[in-house]
Structures are given as structure tokens and as C-alpha cells.
Amino acid sequence: xxxxxxxDQAPPFGAPAxxxxxxxxxxxxxxxxxxxxxxxxxxxxxxxxALALTHLITVGFMLQVMLGxxxxxxxxVAGANMARPRLLATLVHLAITxxxxxxxxxxxxxxxxxxxxxxxxxxxxxxLFVGSAGHALYGVPPSRATIRGLQISLLGLSxxxxxxxxxxxxxxxxxxxxxxRVTSIHFSWGFVGWGLVLLAAVGFVVVPMFQMTPAYPxxxxxxxxxxxxxxxxxxxxxxxxxxxxxxxxxxxxLLLITATFAVLTxxxxxxxxxxxxxxxxxxxxxxxxxxxxxxxxxxxARGLPERMAALAERLEWLCGVLLLCxxxxxxxIGMLYKIFPFLVWLHLQNLGGGRVLAPNMNKVIAGQQIKxxxxxxxxxxxxxxxxxxxxxxxxxPAGIALLVANGALLRxxxxxxxxxxxxxxxxxALIAAATSSDGKPSxxxxxxxxxxxx
Amino acid sequence: xTPTDADIVIDxxxxxxxxxxxxxxxxxxxxxxEATLVLLLPREPYPLYRALEINGFSWQTxxxxxxxxxxxxxxQRQ
Numbered sequence: 001x002x003x004x005x006x007x008d009q010a011p012p013f014g015a016p017a018x019x020x021x022x023x024x025x026x027x028x029x030x031x032x033x034x035x036x037x038x039x040x041x042x043x044x045x046x047x048x049x050a051l052a053l054t055h056l057i058t059v060g061f062m063l064q065v066m067l068g069x070x071x072x073x074x075x076x077v078a079g080a081n082m083a084r085p086r087l088l089a090t091l092v093h094l095a096i097t098x099x100x101x102x103x104x105x106x107x108x109x110x111x112x113x114x115x116x117x118x119x120x121x122x123x124x125x126x127x128l129f130v131g132s133a134g135h136a137l138y139g140v141p142p143s144r145a146t147i148r149g150l151q152i153s154l155l156g157l158s159x160x161x162x163x164x165x166x167x168x169x170x171x172x173x174x175x176x177x178x179x180x181r182v183t184s185i186h187f188s189w190g191f192v193g194w195g196l197v198l199l200a201a202v203g204f205v206v207v208p209m210f211q212m213t214p215a216y217p218x219x220x221x222x223x224x225x226x227x228x229x230x231x232x233x234x235x236x237x238x239x240x241x242x243x244x245x246x247x248x249x250x251x252x253x254l255l256l257i258t259a260t261f262a263v264l265t266x267x268x269x270x271x272x273x274x275x276x277x278x279x280x281x282x283x284x285x286x287x288x289x290x291x292x293x294x295x296x297x298x299x300x301a302r303g304l305p306e307r308m309a310a311l312a313e314r315l316e317w318l319c320g321v322l323l324l325c326x327x328x329x330x331x332x333i334g335m336l337y338k339i340f341p342f343l344v345w346l347h348l349q350n351l352g353g354g355r356v357l358a359p360n361m362n363k364v365i366a367g368q369q370i371k372x373x374x375x376x377x378x379x380x381x382x383x384x385x386x387x388x389x390x391x392x393x394x395x396x397p398a399g400i401a402l403l404v405a406n407g408a409l410l411r412x413x414x415x416x417x418x419x420x421x422x423x424x425x426x427x428x429a430l431i432a433a434a435t436s437s438d439g440k441p442s443x444x445x446x447x448x449x450x451x452x453x454x
Numbered sequence: 455x456t457p458t459d460a461d462i463v464i465d466x467x468x469x470x471x472x473x474x475x476x477x478x479x480x481x482x483x484x485x486x487x488e489a490t491l492v493l494l495l496p497r498e499p500y501p502l503y504r505a506l507e508i509n510g511f512s513w514q515t516x517x518x519x520x521x522x523x524x525x526x527x528x529x530q531r532q
Contacts, residue, residue: 077497
């Protein structure tokens with residue numbers, strides 16, 4: 001019999017792995033930026049340091065993991081294979097890594113050239129990825145809400161980056177744009193059209209799959225991507241046309257969808273068949289609670305009178321930290337702890353060619369190390385929130401905590417790579433031995449494998 | 455064919471990946487020439503289809519009203 005397990009269409013190990021390994025480096029840079037700039041960073045949402053920090057997390061961390069994960073999951077959940085994945089991964093990874101660095105440098109040095117190069121790299125990298133993913137998804141029947149969600153999130157990403165490119169060009173006065181309004185539309189498409197829609201589309205599959213919960217209600221999985229897209233488009237028009245009342249109403253509806261996703265996820269988690277929560281479940285729970293807190297604070301900030309603008313600004317800051325570090329980063333790290341070991345397992349299984357079974361997925365990263373990293377991340381989150389209110393006291397501890405948490409994340413992912421390399425050598429030796437002993441390979445349990453229960 | 459008619463039934467609806475794939479491939483290793491295996495899952499297993507194709511198995515997929523995906527697997531007829 002030929003290789004019993006063969007995922008010959010799965011992208012090579014290094015293709016998604018390079019995105020996952022780069023992401024923590026950007027969060028480490030974000031920690032260093034906090035230490036370098038000090039409490040002044042929190043003076044306003046619009047300080048160059050605050051904008052650089054935001055983009056180190058969104059473009060440097062979130063975009064890296066999300067593109068790597070899409071490369072990995074498109075064949076699995078949609079049966080859609082992207083052409084020449086190794087070349088695509090190399091080009092896109094290089095473009096978005098350079099783009100994110102240049103963007104942060106552009107904000108910090110207010111250099112028009114850095115902004116323009118960042119726009120060029122990010123624009124072309126994302127366009128290449130969206131084109132390739134769109135091509136792979138073309139013709140795939142959207143029988144499941146997840147596939148539709150992935151398609152809509154690619155559209156959301158395109159709009160976000162297109163507006164970002166416009167802003168990068170407009171910043172030095174080359175274009176006459178109403179900057180605050182375009183910025184607001186840019187980050188709303190990033191948060192909702194790209195981030196929420198992608199996270200939810202993936203969550204509809206991976207929450208029940210890895211957390212042993214019932215499925216999300218079918219009506220909601222179909223409703224979320226479409227309604228997010230429609231409401232976001234209408235809201236953008238209302239915002240661009242400066243119609244405050246419809247804009248506020250549509251923003252409220254978007255908030256309601258976001259909060260419903262968080263509440264539904266928390267509700268499903270309560271019905272998990274797993275006796276004890278693992279790190280991924282804790283990460284998701286904290287992520288959803290932070291999302292709900294951010295929605296609430298945003299409403300409060302909007303309801304405050306003009307004379308309390310300073311308080312409203314602090315609340316908006318808290319929303320940003322809750323959404324980025326508490327919501328997106330938590331859920332993304334939680335998913336990485338499933339995606340990365342799965343990637344290792346998948347490729348070892350493939351290398352074993354059905355003759356040697358890959359080690360158990362849970363052995364890829366030590367559980368204790370994952371727990372430690374998780375605690376460090378939650379501490380960093382708490383310190384960042386405190387730094388928004390008391391910058392003089394908490395900026396430096398928050399910077400150090402962010403550094404430590406993401407150093408630990410990088411260490412855990414590198415441990416998984418080391419495990420992969422070590423097992424790859426063992427598997428090659430086992431196959432060579434089995435083939436030379438009787439000339440006929442047979443299914444062999446890997447020494448590190450615990451045989452599955454019958 | 456219903457699951458009760460199949461020679462082997464694997465109900466993998468409560469299992470965390472990659473356990474459903476591992477169990478199915480182990481069972482297929484010993485599947486008789488005329489025998490059938492039914493796999494029950496809460497989603498469609500695209501990577502499994504590719505593995506089945508490579509290894510000379512044929513399959514039919516059906517969806518139950520409750521969302522369960524039922525995959526009937528047997529050796530390809532020569």
C-alpha cells in the first residue's frame with residue numbers, strides 16, 4: 001500500500017511557519033517601543049509612538065499570523081489549494097515584514113519615504129496574497145458559512161490596506177484627505193471587516209473542533225459575514241458623508257454583532273465536553289470577555305458629554321488595548337497553540353509515509369511552558385490597561401511584560417520547530433531500519449507515540 | 455447504506471483533531487477487500503479525501519439533517 005497518510009497538497013512546513021515565528025518578534029518590538037518612548041506614548045491616540053505601537057501589533061503581529069493561518073487552513077476547511085505556496089509565502093512574508101517595519105519607522109521618524117515604501121510593500125504583499133487566495137477560493141461552492149466568511153474577510157483586508165495606503169500617501173500632504181474620518185473608516189474595516197469576520201469564520205470551525213463544544217447556530221454563522229459587510233459599507237458611506245445619526249445607528253448595529261459573537265462563544269464554551277479548560281480555551285474566554293468590555297466602554301465613551309472629552313479619550317484607549325491585546329492577540333495566541341502543533345504533526349505524519357505514526361500532538365509544546373506564557377500574556381494585558389490610566393507608573397512594567405510574554409511565545413514556537421526537526425530525523429532512521437530489515441515496510445508506532453485508545 | 459450496515463463504524467464527532475484521521479487511517483489499514491467503513495464527523499474532512507484518493511479508496515459523502523457528515527469508504531473497484 002502507498003503512504004497511508006499523505007497531505008501532498010498541504011503547503012510545506014516552512015510556508016506558514018515563517019509567518020507564525022515572525023509575529024512574536026513584532027510584539028517584542030512593541031514592548032521595546034514602550035520602554036524606549038516611555039509614558040509619553042499614552043498622551044494621545046495620535047502620538048507617533050502610539051500609531052507605531054498599534055501598527056506593530058496589527059500589521060506586525062496580527063496580519064502575520066492571520067495570513068500564515070489562512071495559507072494553512074484554506075486546503076483543510078475549504079479544500080482550496082493555493083498555487084506555488086512556497087514562493088507565495090516567501091514573497092508575501094518578505095513584503096509584509098518589510099512593510100510593517102517601514103510603517104513603524106515611518107511613524108516614529110515621520111519620514112515620507114518610509115511611508116511610501118511601507119505602502120508599496122504592504123499593498124503589493126497583501127494584493128498578491130488576496131489574489132492568490134481569491135483564485136484558490138474561486139469556484140469553491142460556499143456550502144459553509146466559513147468559506148463565505150473567508151472570502152468576505154479577504155475583501156475586508158483589501159479595503160483596510162487600500163485605505164491605509166491612501167493614508168500613508170496623504171500623510172505628507174500629497175493628497176488632500178479628511179484624515180481623521182478616513183482613519184476611522186480604515187481601522188473599522190480592519191477591526192470588523194478583516195479581523196472579526198476572519199476570526200469568526202475560523203472560530204465557527206475551530207471552536208467546536210478543538211474545544212469540544214456544540215456548533216454555533218447556523219443562522220448566526222450565515223448572518224455574521226454578510227451583515228458585517230453590509231453594515232460596514234453603509235456605515236462608511238454615512239461616515240464619509242458626515243451623517244451623524246445614521247452613522248451612530250449603524251456603528252451600534254456593528255457593535256451588537258461583535259458582542260453577539262462574543263456572548264455566543266462564551267455560551268458554547270460553557271457547554272464544552274472537556275472536563276478542564278486548556279490554554280486555548282482560557283485564551284478564547286479572556287478574548288471574548290475583553291471584546292465585551294471593549295464594546296461596553298465604547299458605548300460609554302460615545303455617551304459622554306463634550307466637556308468630558310479627556311475621559312472619553314482614555315476610554316477609547318482602553319477599548320483599543322482591550323480589543324488588540326485582550327481580544328485579537330489572546331485568541332490568536334490561543335489558536336497558534338493548536339495550529340502550530342497540528343502543523344508539526346501533519347508534516348511528521350506525512351514524512352512517516354503511513355509507515356511511522358507521528359508523535360501525539362500534545363507533545364509538541366510542553367503544557368507547562370504554554371501555561372507560563374499564558375500567564376505572562378495576561379499580566380502584560382493587565383499592565384497595559386493600567387498604563388493607559390497611570391502611564392507614569394505602568395508604562396515600563398507593561399513594556400517589560402509584553403517583551404517577556406512574547407519572548408516566551410517565540411521560545412514555545414521554536415521548541416515546536418526543534419521537536420519537528422528531531423522527530424524528522426528519528427522517523428527517517430525508523431523507515432530506513434524497517435525497510436532494510438524485511439524489505440517490506442509496515443505501519444510502525446513511533447516510540448514517542450501513545451497508541452490511541454480503541 | 456446506513457451506518458449499521460457498514461462493517462466498521464467510527465463515530466468521531468466527539469474527538470479532537472487529528473484523532474478522527476488517525477483512527478480512520480488505522481482502521482483502513484485492515485479493511486477487507488469487500489468491507490465498508492462509515493465515518494461520522496461534524497464537518498467535511500477535506501484532507502482525508504485526498505489521503506483516500508492516494509491510497510486507492512472510494513467514498514461517498516452524505517449530510518444528515520442534524521449537520522453530521524457521513525462518509526462511506528471502501529476499496530476502489532479495479
